[in-house]
Amino acid sequence: MHNGQSMVVAQNLTKKFNRVTAVEQISFEISAGEVFGILGPNGAGKTTTVRILCALIAPTNGNAKVAGFILGKEDQHIRRNVGILTESPGLYDALSAEGNLSFYAKMYEVENIQEQVERYLRLLGLWERRFEPVGTFSKGMRQKLAIARAILHEPKVLFLDEPTSGLDPEMSRLVRDFISELKSEGRTIVLCTHNLDEADRLCDRIAVIKARLLALDTPKALRQKLYGRASVFHLKQMDAAFHKSVESLPFVHSIQAVDNKLVIQLDDPEEHNPDLIRYLVGLGADIQFVGELRRTLEDVYLQLMNVSREN
Amino acid sequence: MTKISTLIKKEWAEVFKNKFVLFSVAFMPLIFTAIPLAVLYSIRSSGEMGDFSMEELYSQMAGLCGDMTAAECNQFVIITQFMPLFMMMPVIIPITIASYSIVGEKTTRTLEPLLATPITTIELLAGKGLAAGLPAVFATWVSFMIFVIGGLLMKIESKVMASFFNPLWLIGIFLLGPLLALAAISLAIMISSRTTDPRVAEQISGLFILPLVGLLIAQTTGFLFLNESLITWIAIGVAILDVGLLVFAVQLFQRETILTRWK
Numbered sequence: 001m002h003n004g005q006s007m008v009v010a011q012n013l014t015k016k017f018n019r020v021t022a023v024e025q026i027s028f029e030i031s032a033g034e035v036f037g038i039l040g041p042n043g044a045g046k047t048t049t050v051r052i053l054c055a056l057i058a059p060t061n062g063n064a065k066v067a068g069f070i071l072g073k074e075d076q077h078i079r080r081n082v083g084i085l086t087e088s089p090g091l092y093d094a095l096s097a098e099g100n101l102s103f104y105a106k107m108y109e110v111e112n113i114q115e116q117v118e119r120y121l122r123l124l125g126l127w128e129r130r131f132e133p134v135g136t137f138s139k140g141m142r143q144k145l146a147i148a149r150a151i152l153h154e155p156k157v158l159f160l161d162e163p164t165s166g167l168d169p170e171m172s173r174l175v176r177d178f179i180s181e182l183k184s185e186g187r188t189i190v191l192c193t194h195n196l197d198e199a200d201r202l203c204d205r206i207a208v209i210k211a212r213l214l215a216l217d218t219p220k221a222l223r224q225k226l227y228g229r230a231s232v233f234h235l236k237q238m239d240a241a242f243h244k245s246v247e248s249l250p251f252v253h254s255i256q257a258v259d260n261k262l263v264i265q266l267d268d269p270e271e272h273n274p275d276l277i278r279y280l281v282g283l284g285a286d287i288q289f290v291g292e293l294r295r296t297l298e299d300v301y302l303q304l305m306n307v308s309r310e311n
Numbered sequence: 312m313t314k315i316s317t318l319i320k321k322e323w324a325e326v327f328k329n330k331f332v333l334f335s336v337a338f339m340p341l342i343f344t345a346i347p348l349a350v351l352y353s354i355r356s357s358g359e360m361g362d363f364s365m366e367e368l369y370s371q372m373a374g375l376c377g378d379m380t381a382a383e384c385n386q387f388v389i390i391t392q393f394m395p396l397f398m399m400m401p402v403i404i405p406i407t408i409a410s411y412s413i414v415g416e417k418t419t420r421t422l423e424p425l426l427a428t429p430i431t432t433i434e435l436l437a438g439k440g441l442a443a444g445l446p447a448v449f450a451t452w453v454s455f456m457i458f459v460i461g462g463l464l465m466k467i468e469s470k471v472m473a474s475f476f477n478p479l480w481l482i483g484i485f486l487l488g489p490l491l492a493l494a495a496i497s498l499a500i501m502i503s504s505r506t507t508d509p510r511v512a513e514q515i516s517g518l519f520i521l522p523l524v525g526l527l528i529a530q531t532t533g534f535l536f537l538n539e540s541l542i543t544w545i546a547i548g549v550a551i552l553d554v555g556l557l558v559f560a561v562q563l564f565q566r567e568t569i570l571t572r573w574k
Binding site: 017051054056057058076077079080082084086088089090091092093094095099103104106107108109146149 | 422
């Protein structure tokens, strides 16, 4: 769904709070229609990055363009063109769901307020309870309403900071499905999350940060960059000779025997798996089946964090 | 203007659901009005106080009394001593609302989404300030009307009644009151922007009432008497103070500091 137009361009963003550097020299570009994930541990600077890009706080150094507007010079325009779901929903408990959305619709200068409010209340299943005070809502309902608030003015870029944090699995799934729907509509979304599975499923590209940018790529490319690709050969019976012989093959990077499985790291499994199958059969191995070892984003993330700690 | 009026409506919808705030806006002015009315009622037959020496005790008020009899002037002087109560109302009422305005949004975590909207700092402060000030000024003026109607019902001397519409009272109620309200609101919002606890904001802002209490005491003890000239000078002084406080409040409202340093 990307159309190539850059919606966010961040160049060497740095934010210092007194002596603490929250964000250091972060650069990235987000295309229109892209779902861009920001991953990092607590205190990694995810929220600070989002706040900078939403023109809520100013960077100490660096510059950015958001929705075509220059940060620091056109902040009002940026605020008008982005939507933000903050870490906590931050809704007015004494007001009704409709009251909350109407208030924000006016603040964002939405033209067709009633239509937009109704559209999103219905879309998120809150229409029937629109007149009830938000204080009586469950956490999940509040989160849904906060998402509606963030998107009510049809922003060019939507920032979602921990959208499923603290929600039960069912509600998390509802929220994730809604984000998927937004993604399919071609919206540009910046998603900060701790949930690696969520990031893996929803994001086109992911930036792993820990004050600095540790890695930036598609989830698949991140897995490949850190671990390469590996094929798993399930054998009927393991023989030590298989290990030794296969290891000597020129296209094999590494080999590991785990129970009756050989985990073999390769540059190009599509090219070399048939050779390997022939070779192992030639050695007398009974191959039950062959598969690709899929590393999870969690593996990638933890590996990056370990490298960061060591550095 | 739309954003300011929207913010005002939101503030009212929120704060007036709080019974304590509703009490301070509605009930407290009634009490403050009842006090001078009760005094007025007790001295309504002031003709029996003919031996009162105006020159001796209230020489400073002579100019204000004009052609009133000593008894009428006595009534007027006593009631005028309670005039600072009508100036306290527009200070006390908005402090409750304004001191909560920013810190309240901080504690309920609604400030960040609000600041993320394209609202300017001036619009935000104007909305918050007017939401606190308008009910206070309105309540004060209504209280003054009740006071006047009460006086009419008690059949107070017509000259005394007329004196409540002299420049001293009119400046006090319709000019100095709102100016004082503005000063109190600016101060309360400034404190509210800088504190982390609504109670602290209210406590500190409440100190602003002290100069008015001092004025009340000074007047009732005969240390000074409010007259047209003095109240005009006070109004000018407060107006200048207001300009300074407003500029300072806008300068002090640092979005970034408020968002990042209040936890």
